[in-house]
Amino acid sequence: xxxxxxxxxxxxxxxxxxxxxxxxxxxxxxxxxxxxxxxxxxxxxxxxxxxxxxxxxxxxxxxxxxxxxxxxxxxxxxxxxxxxxxxxxxxxxxxxxxxxxxxxxxxxxxxxxxxxxxxxxxxxxxxxxxxxxxxxxxxxxxxxxxxxxxxxxxxxxxxxxxxxxxxxxxxxxxxxxxxxxxxxxxxxxxxxxxxxxxxxxxxxxxxxxxxxxxxxxxxxxxxxxxxxxxxxxxxxxxxxxxxxxxxxxxxxxxxxxxxxxxxxxxxxxxxxxxxxxxxxxxxxxxxxxxxxxxxxxxxxxxxxxxxxxxxxxxxxxxxxxxxxxxxxxxxxxx
Amino acid sequence: xxxxxxxxxxxxxxxxxxxxxxxxxxxxxxxxxxxxxxxxxxxxxxxxxxxxxxxxxxxxxxxxxxxxxxxxxxxxxxxxxxxxxxxxxxxxxxxxxxxxxxxxxxxxxxxxxxxxxxxxxxxxxxxxxxxxxxxxxxxxxxxxxxxxxxxxxxxxxxxxxxxxxxxxxxxxxxxxxxxxxxxxxxxx
Numbered sequence: 001x002x003x004x005x006x007x008x009x010x011x012x013x014x015x016x017x018x019x020x021x022x023x024x025x026x027x028x029x030x031x032x033x034x035x036x037x038x039x040x041x042x043x044x045x046x047x048x049x050x051x052x053x054x055x056x057x058x059x060x061x062x063x064x065x066x067x068x069x070x071x072x073x074x075x076x077x078x079x080x081x082x083x084x085x086x087x088x089x090x091x092x093x094x095x096x097x098x099x100x101x102x103x104x105x106x107x108x109x110x111x112x113x114x115x116x117x118x119x120x121x122x123x124x125x126x127x128x129x130x131x132x133x134x135x136x137x138x139x140x141x142x143x144x145x146x147x148x149x150x151x152x153x154x155x156x157x158x159x160x161x162x163x164x165x166x167x168x169x170x171x172x173x174x175x176x177x178x179x180x181x182x183x184x185x186x187x188x189x190x191x192x193x194x195x196x197x198x199x200x201x202x203x204x205x206x207x208x209x210x211x212x213x214x215x216x217x218x219x220x221x222x223x224x225x226x227x228x229x230x231x232x233x234x235x236x237x238x239x240x241x242x243x244x245x246x247x248x249x250x251x252x253x254x255x256x257x258x259x260x261x262x263x264x265x266x267x268x269x270x271x272x273x274x275x276x277x278x279x280x281x282x283x284x285x286x287x288x289x290x291x292x293x294x295x296x297x298x299x300x301x302x303x304x305x306x307x308x309x310x311x312x313x314x315x316x317x318x319x320x321x322x323x324x325x326x327x328x329x330x331x332x333x334x
Numbered sequence: 335x336x337x338x339x340x341x342x343x344x345x346x347x348x349x350x351x352x353x354x355x356x357x358x359x360x361x362x363x364x365x366x367x368x369x370x371x372x373x374x375x376x377x378x379x380x381x382x383x384x385x386x387x388x389x390x391x392x393x394x395x396x397x398x399x400x401x402x403x404x405x406x407x408x409x410x411x412x413x414x415x416x417x418x419x420x421x422x423x424x425x426x427x428x429x430x431x432x433x434x435x436x437x438x439x440x441x442x443x444x445x446x447x448x449x450x451x452x453x454x455x456x457x458x459x460x461x462x463x464x465x466x467x468x469x470x471x472x473x474x475x476x477x478x479x480x481x482x483x484x485x486x487x488x489x490x491x492x493x494x495x496x497x498x499x500x501x502x503x504x505x506x507x508x509x510x511x512x513x514x515x516x517x518x519x520x521x522x
Contacts, residue, residue, distance in 0.1 A: 145459070149466045226466045234464040235448035264443075268405065268505060297431070297507045302467045 019106045026100050026116035026125035030065060031089050037124055041065075044089070048181040049165035050174050051221030054301075054309040058092040064161055066193060074197035077163050077244050078230060079155035084109065088158060096122050099141055103157065111157045113147035146303055154224070154241070155231040163244045164220065169202035173214035174221075175311045201333075203244040206251040208328035215319035216242065216254060218312050222301055236264045238276070248330040258287065260325065265290070267298075279325045282317040291316060357492065364493025367486055368395075376435045376473065379422040387421075396445070396500035397437035398424035407432050407511055417473070426473055432508035433471035441499035454491040458482065471507055 023029050027037040031044060040046070044063040052060065066072070070083035086105040092098050097118040105111050116125035117135050132143030151157035159165075166185045171177070185202065188194045205220070207213035224241030226234050231241075239257045243250040263276045263286060274286050282288045290300040291313055299305070368374075378389035379399050393399070399422060408418040408427035417428030424435045437445040446454070456465030461476035463469070470476055482490070 149456075149460055149462055153466050232450075232452055234466050235450070235453050236464070237448075265506065266503065268508065295509050297468050297471075297509060299468075302462070 019112070022102075022112070022114045022127055024127050026102070029089070029102055029104075029116075030087060031063065031100070031102075038122075044087075046182040047161060047166065048178040049160035049162075049221065050167065050170045050177050050181070051165060051217040052160065052174075052176050053222055054176065054305055054312060055092060056305050056307040058094055058098070060093070061091045062160065063089045071193050071195045072188075074163065074194050076155075077197060077199060078241075080158070080162060080194075082156070082158060086158075088161065090160075094136070094139070096120075097125070098136060098139055099128070100125055101142075101147070103147070103151065111151070113144055113151065115141055115147075117141060140306070142304070149303055150225050153226040153231055153233060154228060159225050160221075163197065163199065164203045164205070164217075164242055167203040169204045171205075171214055171217050173210055173315070174217050175214070175309070175315060199244060204332050205242050206248040206330040206332035208330055209319075209322065211315065211319050211322060215316050216251060218315060219254075222312075226301075237261070238263065247332055251330050251332075255330075259323070277320055277323070279323040280321060282320040285320055288313070288317060288320065360489045360492045361496050362493075363486070364489035364491070364496075367482075367490050368493055371479075371490075372475075373438070376423055376426075377438050379424050381422075387423075389423075393500060393502075395438040395494070395497060396502045397504040398422065398434035398502075400503045400505065404432060404434075404505070404508070407508060426471075428472060429510060430471045430507075431510040433474070434504050434507060435474075437500065437502050437504050438494050439497055439500045439502075440495050441501050444501055444503045445499060446494060447499065449491075451488055451491050454494075455484065455487045458487065 025037075026032075031040060033039045033041045040063060044065045046061065046063050048062065065087040067083055067085035070085070072083065072086075073081040075081070082105050084105055084107050088103050089100055091100040099115050099117050101113070101115045103111055103113050114130075115128045117128050117133075118125045128141045130144040132146065133141050135141055151159060156162075163185060166181060166183070166188065168184045168186045170180065170184075185194070185197075189197060205213050205216050207216055219240040220242045225231070227236070227238045228241035229239050230243075237257060238261070239254050242254060246253070258277045259279060261276045262274070265286060266274055267286065267289060270286075275284070276287050277285045287300075290298055292308060293299045294306055294308055296302075373395060374389045374391075377395045377397055378391065379393050379396070379402075380387050381390040382388075383390075398420075402420065402422060402425070404420065404425050410416065410418055410427065417426055419426050426433050439445040440447045442448055453465045457463070457470070458476065459480050460466075461470050461474075461480065
């Protein structure tokens with residue numbers, strides 16, 4: 001007969017260290033109201049980043065849940081510390097919902113990732129296999145390690161819920177962005193959900209023109225989680241993530257890592273002169289070649305897309321065509 | 335007596351010589367795993383030696399030589415043949431196109447010089463280039479090598495960082511003549 005105190009202690013320890021298995025149904029993750037499979041619980045806040053990730057044209061809805069009485073610690077403005085128990089969901093729709101991705105911060109501080117696949121009727125979504133699958137005649141559902149490949153490259157695995165992404169000073173030229181977000185930085189601070197954020201103004205990317213601002217924003221939202229300097233980036237000298245604390249100097253360092261930069265990737269037939277961005281010449285810029293490609297060995301981003309983002313490609317081409325090699329003044333206000 | 339033992343333990347734990355011994359043991363373990371695990375079979379260019387084809391250890395683990403330019407996939411014979419290797423064993427042509435073996439030496443510009451242990455471990459575990467990029471192509475045995483435990487990963491990486499750097503820019507893979515999905519799954 002085991003000692004009951006010992007037994008209880010072990011059981012409690014196990015409960016604390018081992019999270020419950022992922023629910024088999026999305027409706028059991030806390031997204032929806034009790035007893036509903038589609039009505040979002042009002043405790044979950046809808047939001048919309050100003051520089052959204054391109055996902056082959058899928059429409060997206062996003063929500064975040066913070067445990068009652070908790071707040072995000074924004075002492076590090078570029079790397080928010082989310083409370084244990086934070087949950088986020090992102091629903092992908094083509095003609096109706098296809099999948100809803102879910103990430104959760106556990107009691108030990110680690111994050112876990114899952115996705116739920118919707119049935120054709122849109123009435124129920126079930127847990128996808130951890131090693132990925134396809135659905136609806138070819139729609140690719142990510143593997144768990146694909147989730148980690150993108151989310152764990154950044155300083156914080158929450159990519160679309162940050163000071164820049166939720167800034168009230170929204171970029172009107174950002175591709176595929178909702179005109180406004182249901183909850184922005186000001187509202188979050190006012191509600192006490194973000195603490196210790198020290199910024200003199202609403203974050204905005206410093207740029208020499210509105211087109212440059214939008215281009216840099218697109219690269220931040222789509223590429224910055226692997227190409228950054230404060231997370232666990234890929235080992236190439238390229239910074240595409242913007243900092244909300246560094247102002248023009250930060251944007252300048254991003255530009256410096258791209259403009260006239262050699263880079264590791266060299267296309268077949270290219271010489272050492274191939275540059276990531278050649279000012280004034282998008283057609284010889286390696287960045288454009290890779291954004292335009294959907295050869296799986298060449299394309300950028302390498303994960304999560306099989307269709308070219310034509311709107312963004314046009315924006316980037318326009319920006320590079322206008323870009324000059326001469327020093328330009330980067331402004332972070334009108 | 336107990337106090338003395340504790341003192342000795344503390345002294346040995348923090349002495350740099352002991353740390354160096356630990357590093358040497360880790361590198362030795364990594365060398366053992368690399369040499370028995372077949373890494374030189376593809377990542378070291380082969381040449382014809384006195385006894386026939388063999389890895390050219392003067393270019394140990396430096397990957398496909400950039401001087402050997404390959405611009406097209408090879409014409410693969412009829413089934414059951416599926417892939418063809420170059421005479422260096424560093425280029426492999428198959429349904430995936432042409433893959434070129436990576437430079438595993440610590441050269442900062444063309445090898446693993448800027449990698450961290452995390453980059454290396456993520457690369458082997460996910461099968462993604464640089465840990466986060468495109469899928470790594472056959473014949474790299476990712477499905478087997480991803481089973482190395484963390485300790486062995488660290489030992490292999492420590493050894494690879496200790497070998498002589500070789501400057502050799504390995505080309506990007508060539509696409510197949512007709513598009514196919516890469517053999518290793520997981521892209522989305």
